[in-house]
Amino acid sequence: MEADPAPSSTPPPSSPAPAASPSRHPPGEEGGGAERVEVEEYVDPPSPDCCGGADPDHAPPPSPKGEEPVVSAEEEQAAVAGGEGEALRSFLEEFGDQGDDSLVPSPKLKQINTPDRLAALRFLGGKYNSLLERYKQQVAKCAEECAPRYDGLKKKYADECAERRRLYNELIELRGNIRVFCRCRPLSTAEISNGCSSIVQIDPSHETELQFVPSDKDRKAFKFDHVFGPSDNQETVFAESLPVVRSVMDGFNVCIFAYGQTGTGKTFTMEGIPEDRGVNYRALEELFRLSEERSSSVAYTFAVSILEVYNEKIRDLLDESSEQTGRKLDIKQTADGTQEVAGLIEAPIYTIDGVWEKLKVGAKNRSVGATSANELSSRSHSLVKVTVRSEHLVTGQKWRSHIWLVDLAGSERVNKTEVEGDRLKESQFINKSLSALGDVISALASKNAHIPYRNSKLTHLLQSSLGGDCKTLMFVQISPSSADSGETLCSLNFASRVRAIDHGPARKQADPAETFKLKQMTEKIRHEEKENAKLLESLQLTQLKYASRENVIKTLQEKIREAEQTSKTYQQRVRELENELANEKKAARDTARSTKPPLAPMRQRPPLGRIGNHIPPKAPLRLRLSKAPTIQNKENIPVMLNKGSSGADTSKAVAGKARRVSLTPVIRHIPLQPKRRSSLAVLPTQREQLSIFPDKRSVSRLSHIQMPRRSIATFNSIPATPLAAAAHKQVDGTPEARQLRRIEFSSSKFRSPPALARFNSRNNALSPQQKLRLASGSGNASKICFSVQKRVILGSPAPVKSSLLSGTGIFNPALREKMMAAKIGNAQRVFNTNRRKSVL
Numbered sequence: 001m002e003a004d005p006a007p008s009s010t011p012p013p014s015s016p017a018p019a020a021s022p023s024r025h026p027p028g029e030e031g032g033g034a035e036r037v038e039v040e041e042y043v044d045p046p047s048p049d050c051c052g053g054a055d056p057d058h059a060p061p062p063s064p065k066g067e068e069p070v071v072s073a074e075e076e077q078a079a080v081a082g083g084e085g086e087a088l089r090s091f092l093e094e095f096g097d098q099g100d101d102s103l104v105p106s107p108k109l110k111q112i113n114t115p116d117r118l119a120a121l122r123f124l125g126g127k128y129n130s131l132l133e134r135y136k137q138q139v140a141k142c143a144e145e146c147a148p149r150y151d152g153l154k155k156k157y158a159d160e161c162a163e164r165r166r167l168y169n170e171l172i173e174l175r176g177n178i179r180v181f182c183r184c185r186p187l188s189t190a191e192i193s194n195g196c197s198s199i200v201q202i203d204p205s206h207e208t209e210l211q212f213v214p215s216d217k218d219r220k221a222f223k224f225d226h227v228f229g230p231s232d233n234q235e236t237v238f239a240e241s242l243p244v245v246r247s248v249m250d251g252f253n254v255c256i257f258a259y260g261q262t263g264t265g266k267t268f269t270m271e272g273i274p275e276d277r278g279v280n281y282r283a284l285e286e287l288f289r290l291s292e293e294r295s296s297s298v299a300y301t302f303a304v305s306i307l308e309v310y311n312e313k314i315r316d317l318l319d320e321s322s323e324q325t326g327r328k329l330d331i332k333q334t335a336d337g338t339q340e341v342a343g344l345i346e347a348p349i350y351t352i353d354g355v356w357e358k359l360k361v362g363a364k365n366r367s368v369g370a371t372s373a374n375e376l377s378s379r380s381h382s383l384v385k386v387t388v389r390s391e392h393l394v395t396g397q398k399w400r401s402h403i404w405l406v407d408l409a410g411s412e413r414v415n416k417t418e419v420e421g422d423r424l425k426e427s428q429f430i431n432k433s434l435s436a437l438g439d440v441i442s443a444l445a446s447k448n449a450h451i452p453y454r455n456s457k458l459t460h461l462l463q464s465s466l467g468g469d470c471k472t473l474m475f476v477q478i479s480p481s482s483a484d485s486g487e488t489l490c491s492l493n494f495a496s497r498v499r500a501i502d503h504g505p506a507r508k509q510a511d512p513a514e515t516f517k518l519k520q521m522t523e524k525i526r527h528e529e530k531e532n533a534k535l536l537e538s539l540q541l542t543q544l545k546y547a548s549r550e551n552v553i554k555t556l557q558e559k560i561r562e563a564e565q566t567s568k569t570y571q572q573r574v575r576e577l578e579n580e581l582a583n584e585k586k587a588a589r590d591t592a593r594s595t596k597p598p599l600a601p602m603r604q605r606p607p608l609g610r611i612g613n614h615i616p617p618k619a620p621l622r623l624r625l626s627k628a629p630t631i632q633n634k635e636n637i638p639v640m641l642n643k644g645s646s647g648a649d650t651s652k653a654v655a656g657k658a659r660r661v662s663l664t665p666v667i668r669h670i671p672l673q674p675k676r677r678s679s680l681a682v683l684p685t686q687r688e689q690l691s692i693f694p695d696k697r698s699v700s701r702l703s704h705i706q707m708p709r710r711s712i713a714t715f716n717s718i719p720a721t722p723l724a725a726a727a728h729k730q731v732d733g734t735p736e737a738r739q740l741r742r743i744e745f746s747s748s749k750f751r752s753p754p755a756l757a758r759f760n761s762r763n764n765a766l767s768p769q770q771k772l773r774l775a776s777g778s779g780n781a782s783k784i785c786f787s788v789q790k791r792v793i794l795g796s797p798a799p800v801k802s803s804l805l806s807g808t809g810i811f812n813p814a815l816r817e818k819m820m821a822a823k824i825g826n827a828q829r830v831f832n833t834n835r836r837k838s839v840l
């Protein structure tokens with residue numbers, strides 16, 4: 001091999017050439033071919049950017065700093081001193097200092113004599129090694145720099161591929177997941193010789209339309225996804241089928257089947273002939289090609305099964321053992337809803353040659369027989385199943401899909417094909433199963449609730465391919481012969497029905513193991529969702545309870561507020577009443593002071609027992625008639641509402657006559673609410689408390705003791721009550737009685753029952769001792785509050801029924817005793833009405 005003797009490749013001499021040394025080699029011994037080859041291989045530059053000096057026109061880059069020279073000075077000197085010739089010296093001088101990237105033109109090397117050529121070659125060898133090392137470093141550096149960009153591009157490519165697949169599947173789905181291609185074979189020589197004409201017209205410009213013209217008058221157009229005419233070859237047919245075939249590599253289930261009358265080319269389309277292979281082989285070839293193409297991102301494995309449905313029995317065509325005949329294969333439904341033949345051989349395939357071998361085995365074992373219509377007529381439905389298992393190398397996602405390649409047995413007219421015996425039986429089974437297929441297609445097309453898949457083995461096997469979530473491609477094979485017009489029309493009508501089926505979108509098939517995992521996860525999620533729902537329910541219940549309790553609390557708070565308000569009102573009222581009482585007390589004290597001489601000191605007073613029936617001096621009556629209606633219910637306010645028979649206000653007259661006797665220094669009015677009757681009780685002094693309540697605890701809780709009502713001095717009732725009025729009537733009914741002067745001390749607030757309130761002065765006048773006792777309690781006036789009502793009848797008292805007076809009020813001996821105990825005690829209000837009643 002000669003290097004180009006380009007003049008430009010020879011650099012100009014950088015220094016005058018030294019004197020040529022005599023050559024020790026004979027002139028005839030020039031470099032051999034092998035050596036030349038070596039030299040030329042050394043200088044071959046890998047890339048312009050790595051070796052700028054590859055082009056001799058360009059200046060060679062300087063040697064890197066610190067880099068070892070290609071040939072050391074010692075070596076060079078040794079070479080020269082060793083007797084190399086002038087040519088070598090000149091060569092070394094010329095190229096030795098040109099850096100590592102310079103090229104050595106062959107002619108120069110040729111000029112070196114043989115003995116010196118070795119040294120020159122050694123020099124070049126060293127230079128080559130150095131260059132190689134540099135190239136390696138640069139390549140490594142380049143790879144390092146490009147790695148991120150490479151990864152980015154790789155990812156982009158993967159994304160683009162995924163997008164392409166997605167769009168592609170979308171396109172297929174838009175076109176319909178059941179696609180129907182029509183293929184019309186050419187007229188056979190026999191048909192031509194029989195004078196048959198073509199009744200099918202196909203316009204190449206309308207590749208989806210076909211005209212069926214059985215006669216001049218009849219013409220019917222059929223539309224399919226694609227129509228192939230007699231001139232279309234296997235390659236063209238498969239090219240249109242490619243998209244569907246490729247779907248299986250993306251995880252979709254696919255079914256391609258050929259249907260048609262016997263002898264129309266079903267087997268030709270699916271299996272083909274050795275020199276012109278059909279869809280089965282081409283499809284598998286494409287699968288392997290795609291597997292190779294995607295090997296960097298997805299790992300694919302393939303397995304193939306071949307079976308036939310012969311006389312409604314399933315036969316494994318890959319099982320060549322003698323036991324095959326006795327083995328019964330059944331269709332089972334898997335967990336993911338697809339149909340599987342249990343016990344079917346699934347042969348793994350690794351190369352397309354392996355596929356072809358398997359297909360040949362299957363074709364060899366298939367039941368064929370000669371009929372009048374076809375020499376090698378298929379007497380069974382042949383099904384090739386290719387299972388594709390995929391695993392994405394980046395995401396780890398796995399899926400499993402399959403493609404069914406089905407060559408159906410031909411529908412045939414029994415009388416036309418003139419079959420008998422076994423052929424007749426086969427024909428009947430074939431027609432029966434094709435009829436079942438027609439029923440399934442009709443049911444699917446009319447969207448029936450029930451699809452009779454199980455009426456035949458064929459439809460049962462293809463259940464998920466016909467009505468499931470896979471992509472289906474049907475080839476309807478027709479004969480152009482006018483002799484087959486009837487069968488052709490039937491086939492075209494059937495294909496049209498298939499095309500009308502509204503198939504749902506295909507679903508990507510996951511690997512069963514993955515599906516199981518997903519199912520478990522789904523189950524877990526469902527369970528957790530249930531738990532969550534329960535918790536949510538309980539939370540809502542708790543919230544409701546909380547809300548209702550809040551309402552109750554609000555209501556209670558409202559009530560408390562109202563109670564506080566009421567309490568405040570009561571307190572205010574009590575304060576007012578206390579003020580009023582204090583004023584009245586003061587007024588009464590003033591009145592007593594002004595009308596009554598001051599009492600002598602206790603020591604100077606005679607004992608009460610010797611006073612006898614002392615009538616206290618007259619005290620001016622405090623008539624509060626103007627206030628009577630409003631303070632009617634108050635104690636110690638004389639209310640005179642009785643009217644005389646004359647119609648005049650008797651109360652005025654009586655008031656005029658009545659004389660108020662102040663038994664105590666303080667007369668206290670206790671205006672309280674009508675319902676909450678209260679009274680004042682006389683509480684004993686501490687000394688008396690001890691005598692009355694021997695229990696210390698009782699003493700300490702004295703404020704809680706409710707004194708018996710008998711300790712309250714009650715003298716009269718309000719005359720306005722009906723019973724009191726009756727009593728008055730008895731007294732006031734007589735003229736004498738009318739002249740009686742009455743002094744009534746009545747409590748408008750705490751009315752005593754009239755039956756207990758009436759008494760006359762003769763029977764009921766206080767004894768001086770009693771008065772003294774009462775008076776002596778004035779020291780506790782501020783604490784004692786009596787509810788006193790008394791009527792003092794002046795003059796001759798009318799007889800009063802003893803029943804009205806007996807055993808009640810201050811005249812009851814027992815009560816008197818109590819009052820004695822209470823006379824100097826503290827006052828206590830008793831608000832219990834019942835207790836008061838019981839006392840009275």
Ligand SMILES: Nc1ncnc2c1ncn2[C@@H]1O[C@H](COP(=O)(O)OP(=O)(O)OP(=O)(O)O)[C@@H](O)[C@H]1O
Nearest residue numbers: 185186262263264265266267268374377378409410
């Ligand atoms: N498109 C075609 N081009 C050329 N020859 C064809 C074509 N289609 C079919 N043939 C030929 O027609 C003959 C019958 O074909 P084939 O056996 O495939 O029919 P078939 O439908 O499978 O019949 P059967 O249902 O009886 O099995 C074959 O010899 C085949 O080579």
